[in-house]
Amino acid sequence: MAYNDKVLDHYENPRNVGTMDKSDPSVGTGLVGAPACGDVMKLQIKVNAQGVIEDARFKTFGCGSAIASSSLVTEWVKGKTLDEAETMKNTQIAQHLALPPVKIHCSVLAEDAIKAAIADYRAKAALDTTKKAS
Amino acid sequence: MSGNGTNGETAQRNIRLPIYMDYQATTPCDPRVVQAMLPYFTEKFGNPHSRSHSFGWEAEQAVETARGQIASLIGANEKDVIITSGATESNNLALKGVAAFYRDRKDHIITVKTEHKCVLDTARHLEQEGMRVTYLPVKPNGLVDLEELKAAMTERTLIVSIMAVNNEIGVIQPIAEIGQICRERGAFFHTDAAQAVGKIPLDVEAMKIDLMSISGHKIYGPKGIGALYVRRKPRVRLKAMIDGGGQERGMRSGTLPTPLCVGLGEACRIAAAEMVTDNERLRRLSKRLYDGIVGAIPDVFLNGDPDQRIPGNLNLSFAYVEGESLLMAIKDIAVSSGSACTSASLEPSYVLRALGVEEEMAHTSIRFGIGRFTTESEVDFAIETVLKHVGRLREMSPLWEMVQEGVDLKSIQWAGH
Numbered sequence: 001m002a003y004n005d006k007v008l009d010h011y012e013n014p015r016n017v018g019t020m021d022k023s024d025p026s027v028g029t030g031l032v033g034a035p036a037c038g039d040v041m042k043l044q045i046k047v048n049a050q051g052v053i054e055d056a057r058f059k060t061f062g063c064g065s066a067i068a069s070s071s072l073v074t075e076w077v078k079g080k081t082l083d084e085a086e087t088m089k090n091t092q093i094a095q096h097l098a099l100p101p102v103k104i105h106c107s108v109l110a111e112d113a114i115k116a117a118i119a120d121y122r123a124k125a126a127l128d129t130t131k132k133a134s
Numbered sequence: 135m136s137g138n139g140t141n142g143e144t145a146q147r148n149i150r151l152p153i154y155m156d157y158q159a160t161t162p163c164d165p166r167v168v169q170a171m172l173p174y175f176t177e178k179f180g181n182p183h184s185r186s187h188s189f190g191w192e193a194e195q196a197v198e199t200a201r202g203q204i205a206s207l208i209g210a211n212e213k214d215v216i217i218t219s220g221a222t223e224s225n226n227l228a229l230k231g232v233a234a235f236y237r238d239r240k241d242h243i244i245t246v247k248t249e250h251k252c253v254l255d256t257a258r259h260l261e262q263e264g265m266r267v268t269y270l271p272v273k274p275n276g277l278v279d280l281e282e283l284k285a286a287m288t289e290r291t292l293i294v295s296i297m298a299v300n301n302e303i304g305v306i307q308p309i310a311e312i313g314q315i316c317r318e319r320g321a322f323f324h325t326d327a328a329q330a331v332g333k334i335p336l337d338v339e340a341m342k343i344d345l346m347s348i349s350g351h352k353i354y355g356p357k358g359i360g361a362l363y364v365r366r367k368p369r370v371r372l373k374a375m376i377d378g379g380g381q382e383r384g385m386r387s388g389t390l391p392t393p394l395c396v397g398l399g400e401a402c403r404i405a406a407a408e409m410v411t412d413n414e415r416l417r418r419l420s421k422r423l424y425d426g427i428v429g430a431i432p433d434v435f436l437n438g439d440p441d442q443r444i445p446g447n448l449n450l451s452f453a454y455v456e457g458e459s460l461l462m463a464i465k466d467i468a469v470s471s472g473s474a475c476t477s478a479s480l481e482p483s484y485v486l487r488a489l490g491v492e493e494e495m496a497h498t499s500i501r502f503g504i505g506r507f508t509t510e511s512e513v514d515f516a517i518e519t520v521l522k523h524v525g526r527l528r529e530m531s532p533l534w535e536m537v538q539e540g541v542d543l544k545s546i547q548w549a550g551h
Contacts, residue, residue, distance in 0.1 A: 011462060014530065017529070017530050032549060033548070033549070035493075035497070035533060035543060035548065036493035036548070038457075038482065038494075038497040039456070040532050040548075041532070042532035059530055059531060059535055061454060061455070061456050061531045061532055061533045062459065063456055063458035063459050064458060066456075066459075067530065
């Protein structure tokens with residue numbers, strides 16, 4: 001199987017690999033997939049006071065398409081508001097990377113990862129607000 | 135065909151990229167094999183079945199010499215060797231042919247979960263036709279439990295089909311013991327020896343083998359040819375699948391491809407002459423590869439029995455690194471993976487699963503296959519490349535990170551998808 005150039009580029013020069021402090025209240029963490037399925041993605045976002053994603057980091061256990069999908073998502077979400085980032089669809093990722101049908105699940109996982117990270121951030125923020133209120 | 139990864143350093147070492155390390159998939163023809171074949175494409179082109187002129191006699195002579203070379207490698211009589219198109223056909227003919235001939239008397243087949251797809255699919259086909267099939271499990275080392283084999287056998291057991299050497303993990307089954315068990319209980323013993331012929335000593339008499347499948351292109355011979363050993367004393371009967379001119383004692387009609395026959399014969403001759411020295415060399419290289427990788431980084435595991443194996447196969451699991459991503463990273467080395475993502479299906483290797491290798495580990499496995507033309511420099515290059523990229527991919531792996539932080543991955547509720 002030959003890989004698409006964009007997949008190869010993200011795979012060989014992955015953007016934003018790394019880890020942020022998940023206890024930081026401005027950081028949202030999403031961990032999706034399962035080792036038994038051959039894909040696990042960890043995606044983290046750092047959100048500023050205006051609700052804009054300032055930074056994003058990922059680590060992925062998975063095939064080249066899974067690594068490329070998560071790398072691409074970290075690029076795309078930077079500078080977006082949470083609401084904007086939440087509208088991202090796996091089809092956009094799959095289309096951009098020209099993923100073959102057998103690799104579509106990689107893009108689905110990347111969408112799940114960003115949604116999980118946003119949900120995690122919001123849950124933390126809500127908890128924070130409740131604490132402050134009480 | 136030097137690959138895009140060629141640089142000064144590799145040029146200095148005199149290796150060409152990509153490096154071939156997939157000898158279980160296929161092998162290059164030995165140049166001596168090609169030399170032996172060439173005249174039979176052009177000036178010696180006769181039909182080996184033509185009886186009326188010297189063109190035919192010359193080709194027939196060449197085919198019979200080849201048959202003798204094949205037979206001699208496995209301790210057989212040349213009259214018992216049927217030429218086929220390859221091991222897949224041989225396996226089909228052995229199982230379907232024997233089943234078709236004897237099914238009124240006996241209707242039970244025993245095989246193993248780790249067999250090649252062409253044996254398993256043939257067994258499934260026969261099941262649909264009403265035969266009963268037992269698929270034996272294997273032990274965690276990949277070997278068949280002989281007690282389980284004995285327990286599975288009944289007076290209805292027609293044939294036991296167990297491969298000599300596994301294509302994915304390289305383990306050698308206890309063939310002589312299995313042959314003895316089958317002979318005592320009156321069942322035929324067929325072995326798919328595609329990965330074993332020329333690599334381990336085989337003797338159909340000593341090992342009590344009744345049918346044996348042989349492949350040309352796994353032993354430095356040409357593709358498109360193989361053989362099936364069919365015992366005559368005591369006689370094994372089978373119903374032909376291909377009808378026609380009645381060649382190959384009526385078991386496989388069709389004009390024999392003289393050049394391919396000559397190639398397979400020459401490949402067998404070379405294998406017999408050089409098996410000992412080839413194996414010594416391969417054992418050394420295999421140990422170098424294993425020590426170079428496993429001695430340098432943690433959490434790398436060998437799949438299959440460490441001793442009962444051919445030296446040309448090393449199937450390693452690199453924990454926390456997904457197999458296909460590693461394949462992509464080490465693209466200058468041609469290997470294959472037990473990971474799901476390299477195949478059309480999304481299931482990881484059924485062979486590794488049968489060994490009880492957990493799915494997450496099966497996804498991280500790579501098969502290194504070395505052979506007659508593998509050099510020490512190539513092995514060293516492979517070690518360096520693997521170490522570099524496993525390190526890089528682990529740095530990118532959330533699983534590796536969690537394990538380093540002391541998280542037990544089993545304690546996490548993973549969401550399957």
